[in-house]
Amino acid sequence: MKAADPANRVLVFTQFEDVAYSPCGIPYVHGKEIPDFQSLFLADKQAYVDAGIEISYETTVRSIDTAAKRVHVEGVGEVAYDALVVATGFDYKDPGVPGSDLDGLYRVKNIRAAMEWDKVLDTVKRAVVVEASPLGLEMVTALAHRGIETHVIDPHPWALGDLCDPDVVAPVQESWAEMGVQMHWNTKLEAFLDDGAGHVRGVATSGGELPAELVVVATHKVPSNALAVAGGLAIGSTGGVVVNDHMLTSVPGVFAAGDVCEIPHIAGVPLQGLTGSHAYAQGKVAGFNAGGGDRSYQPVYVPWATVAGKWIIGGVAFGEVAAEALGMPYVVGRATGISRARYFPGVKPVRVKLLAEPGSLRLIGAQMVGGEGIKERADFLGVAVKKGLTLHDLATMENVYSPPIGALNEPIAVAAQDGVAAAARGA
Amino acid sequence: MKAADPANRVLVFTQFEDVAYSPCGIPYVHGKEIPDFQSLFLADKQAYVDAGIEISYETTVRSIDTAAKRVHVEGVGEVAYDALVVATGFDYKDPGVPGSDLDGLYRVKNIRAAMEWDKVLDTVKRAVVVEASPLGLEMVTALAHRGIETHVIDPHPWALGDLCDPDVVAPVQESWAEMGVQMHWNTKLEAFLDDGAGHVRGVATSGGELPAELVVVATHKVPSNALAVAGGLAIGSTGGVVVNDHMLTSVPGVFAAGDVCEIPHIAGVPLQGLTGSHAYAQGKVAGFNAGGGDRSYQPVYVPWATVAGKWIIGGVAFGEVAAEALGMPYVVGRATGISRARYFPGVKPVRVKLLAEPGSLRLIGAQMVGGEGIKERADFLGVAVKKGLTLHDLATMENVYSPPIGALNEPIAVAAQDGVAAAARGA
Numbered sequence: 001m002k003a004a005d006p007a008n009r010v011l012v013f014t015q016f017e018d019v020a021y022s023p024c025g026i027p028y029v030h031g032k033e034i035p036d037f038q039s040l041f042l043a044d045k046q047a048y049v050d051a052g053i054e055i056s057y058e059t060t061v062r063s064i065d066t067a068a069k070r071v072h073v074e075g076v077g078e079v080a081y082d083a084l085v086v087a088t089g090f091d092y093k094d095p096g097v098p099g100s101d102l103d104g105l106y107r108v109k110n111i112r113a114a115m116e117w118d119k120v121l122d123t124v125k126r127a128v129v130v131e132a133s134p135l136g137l138e139m140v141t142a143l144a145h146r147g148i149e150t151h152v153i154d155p156h157p158w159a160l161g162d163l164c165d166p167d168v169v170a171p172v173q174e175s176w177a178e179m180g181v182q183m184h185w186n187t188k189l190e191a192f193l194d195d196g197a198g199h200v201r202g203v204a205t206s207g208g209e210l211p212a213e214l215v216v217v218a219t220h221k222v223p224s225n226a227l228a229v230a231g232g233l234a235i236g237s238t239g240g241v242v243v244n245d246h247m248l249t250s251v252p253g254v255f256a257a258g259d260v261c262e263i264p265h266i267a268g269v270p271l272q273g274l275t276g277s278h279a280y281a282q283g284k285v286a287g288f289n290a291g292g293g294d295r296s297y298q299p300v301y302v303p304w305a306t307v308a309g310k311w312i313i314g315g316v317a318f319g320e321v322a323a324e325a326l327g328m329p330y331v332v333g334r335a336t337g338i339s340r341a342r343y344f345p346g347v348k349p350v351r352v353k354l355l356a357e358p359g360s361l362r363l364i365g366a367q368m369v370g371g372e373g374i375k376e377r378a379d380f381l382g383v384a385v386k387k388g389l390t391l392h393d394l395a396t397m398e399n400v401y402s403p404p405i406g407a408l409n410e411p412i413a414v415a416a417q418d419g420v421a422a423a424a425r426g427a
Numbered sequence: 428m429k430a431a432d433p434a435n436r437v438l439v440f441t442q443f444e445d446v447a448y449s450p451c452g453i454p455y456v457h458g459k460e461i462p463d464f465q466s467l468f469l470a471d472k473q474a475y476v477d478a479g480i481e482i483s484y485e486t487t488v489r490s491i492d493t494a495a496k497r498v499h500v501e502g503v504g505e506v507a508y509d510a511l512v513v514a515t516g517f518d519y520k521d522p523g524v525p526g527s528d529l530d531g532l533y534r535v536k537n538i539r540a541a542m543e544w545d546k547v548l549d550t551v552k553r554a555v556v557v558e559a560s561p562l563g564l565e566m567v568t569a570l571a572h573r574g575i576e577t578h579v580i581d582p583h584p585w586a587l588g589d590l591c592d593p594d595v596v597a598p599v600q601e602s603w604a605e606m607g608v609q610m611h612w613n614t615k616l617e618a619f620l621d622d623g624a625g626h627v628r629g630v631a632t633s634g635g636e637l638p639a640e641l642v643v644v645a646t647h648k649v650p651s652n653a654l655a656v657a658g659g660l661a662i663g664s665t666g667g668v669v670v671n672d673h674m675l676t677s678v679p680g681v682f683a684a685g686d687v688c689e690i691p692h693i694a695g696v697p698l699q700g701l702t703g704s705h706a707y708a709q710g711k712v713a714g715f716n717a718g719g720g721d722r723s724y725q726p727v728y729v730p731w732a733t734v735a736g737k738w739i740i741g742g743v744a745f746g747e748v749a750a751e752a753l754g755m756p757y758v759v760g761r762a763t764g765i766s767r768a769r770y771f772p773g774v775k776p777v778r779v780k781l782l783a784e785p786g787s788l789r790l791i792g793a794q795m796v797g798g799e800g801i802k803e804r805a806d807f808l809g810v811a812v813k814k815g816l817t818l819h820d821l822a823t824m825e826n827v828y829s830p831p832i833g834a835l836n837e838p839i840a841v842a843a844q845d846g847v848a849a850a851a852r853g854a
Contacts (some may be wrong), residue, residue: 277828343466376803401704
């Protein structure tokens with residue numbers, strides 16, 4: 001809002017003790033890859049004071065009255081606004097089983113809580129992670145790094161079941177097995193088990209009981225939409241606040257950004273619960289427009305990548321599982337290449353799968369697993385999907401060849417060549 | 428040729444003892460980053476025998492008679508062909524100064540010679556690299572890694588003077604200085620100095636004499652075109668054999684590929700002496716067409732990247748120096764970002780500069796320097812230039828944010844946003 005007009009007065013209400021830290025870094029502190037929580041803070045509170053932004057910490061907004069253009073803030077009273085941005089974020093989906101209020105259930109979110117949980121982890125011998133979601137992957141890897149006996153349960157037949165194809169996630173699961181992780185697929189959570197003193201002692205699942213002193217609840221993210229619902233904002237099929245391309249909700253003057261909202265995706269399917277990068281970009285658009293500016297948020301194709309086990313997996317838009325679920329026909333091209341010259345120390349495999357629309361061979365998605373360069377390739381392929389590039393375009397792309405940093409053949413190009421050949425064979 | 432038709436008989440004549448190794452790896456063996464030369468071999472000779480390819484080693488082709496469709500091979504006689512591929516490669520440009528036939532001048536090319544030179548390097552205390560060309564950069568870095576007192580002389584005011592902008596190469600030069608490399612810019616080679624016994628004892632330059640026991644001649648690559656010239660193939664302004672998009676020369680049935688040929692570039696400027704990746708792709712097209720197939724080679728925008736000092740530099744198409752030399756107007760966007768989350772161990776800076784056509788803001792080139800992901804970004808931006816993407820497209824690109832592998836903001840996007848803002852200001 002200050003970018004749109006420095007004269008704008010900006011008030012922020014947050015129920016938390018802190019702002020401006022990176023929650024995405026929490027699993028890596030737990031995994032001992034980042035030395036401390038302090039390094040996750042981006043700016044101190046004074047920086048916001050200096051910037052003229054008025055933040056009220058540990059303050060809860062109880063309701064929104066869009067007709068009167070004011071919010072009710074606990075302990076403060078009514079606060080009027082000209083424009084409002086709702087950024088209430090997400091909650092982990094309630095698994096809907098007994099025992100969800102026991103001690104020892106860890107829902108990764110708040111950095112102060114994470115600092116306390118980190119001390120608990122020093123005492124934990126055995127942990128269960130509920131669902132191999134993106135956060136679940138990071139926490140499984142972190143707990144295993146930390147030497148804790150780690151179990152993961154998930155109702156899908158493989159990790160990231162909704163998002164990721166089994167061939168792409170297979171190396172991750174192999175490396176987890178090498179790290180001692182015990183995986184329980186096709187396994188439903190039935191209860192968190194009480195030790196009799198209000199602390200979790202394990203979980204009951206469709207495959208039996210698993211004892212554990214700690215359970216990480218890494219179920220899917222759902223919009224934290226209670227305020228928005230009560231305030232009368234239109235809610236979409238995902239439970240997210242519906243916004244237009246200006247991040248404007250159904251109510252004039254009220255914007256939303258981040259995990260609380262849903263945005264239109266390819267083929268009109270709404271998407272919710274994207275990445276910190278998306279939330280940041282949405283927040284900039286929503287804030288700028290709330291401050292009197294005029295910016296659009298572009299359609300998203302959601303390049304993603306994460307470290308899991310000893311691999312990096314990633315992709316963009318549709319993989320085979322998603323395309324089949326949506327009934328989208330596709331041609332597929334695959335290649336397994338390498339990240340550097342074959343003989344250069346540190347060389348790692350890079351496996352690429354490209355999906356394209358039959359006929360036009362226009363790229364509709366990609367999935368990758370490898371050791372290096374997955375994030376940059378996912379970014380590239382995100383632009384490629386958005387701009388309508390085809391397998392022909394990618395099959396004839398040039399690539400850098402330099403032994404320490406790039407192989408003779410770029411795996412994306414080889415996968416595209418494979419897809420072109422498959423299409424020509426009518427495969 | 429076998430890919431076009433497995434029944435094709437393929438004869439290969441090479442003056443060297445070996446085929447199918449990676450000469451690009453040689454500097455890294457010298458620098459002790461790759462343990463041995465054996466690992467540079469891709470396949471043994473039997474593999475070609477098994478594939479039905481008849482290779483004559485240490486065999487010199489003396490002439491081409493395109494009218495009679497035959498070549499004269501020393502020690503063999505006349506060999507008829509239906510289709511011919513000329514792939515005679517490059518030579519280092521003769522500096523045109525006295526002493527160019529002294530012992531102790533190392534022109535990096537042949538792996539057997541490199542094995543012998545590697546033993547010599549054990550005895551060398553002081554070396555001069557003539558020209559900070561792409562190979563010169565690799566050799567300067569390798570010799571310095573090896574603990575040899577390394578000097579580089581170049582007539583340009585900075586390294587990679589034709590290719591790279593000074594702001595992008597500055598960090599490389601700083602890291603060379605830290606490694607003890609002594610740089611002599613704006614310095615012309617005047618002579619290789621004879622120690623009286625036919626061995627080099629140093630170089631005479633426009634800035635004085637530099638003693639050295641070894642001189643690496645890393646002047647620009649020029650096409651090794653003697654056979655082609657004598658055979659009557661049309662030669663272009665770079666000295667390279669002129670080819671069309673099928674890698675066909677001016678003579679029917681005669682193709683050319685790799686460093687011996689020149690190919691059309693953006694704005695019709697011919698290019699010669701590209702990378703191993705380009706040579707490989709050209710060879711596939713030339714061979715396929717020589718074998719009766721029909722494939723085109725696409726226009727090139729030449730994404731490039733290399734390790735230099737402690738950095739990786741790279742780019743695609745035009746930087747500021749090249750654009751100014753060609754009189755091309757441009758808008759520039761710059762950003763310095765990071766390769767991972769700010770707090771994640773191993774995070775490295777990534778500096779990106781994007782050049783775009785004023786008005787349309789269509790990307791015309793990029794230059795980068797950083798610690799990670801430069802090769803993948805150069806590949807991406809190569810496709811972006813080729814497909815006519817604009818700074819607007821890049822400014823609104825999505826990016827992967829995951830602390831160990833990608834920062835909240837992608838430097839390419841931030842540089843594009845800077846360029847859009849600069850254009851709006853009329854900068």
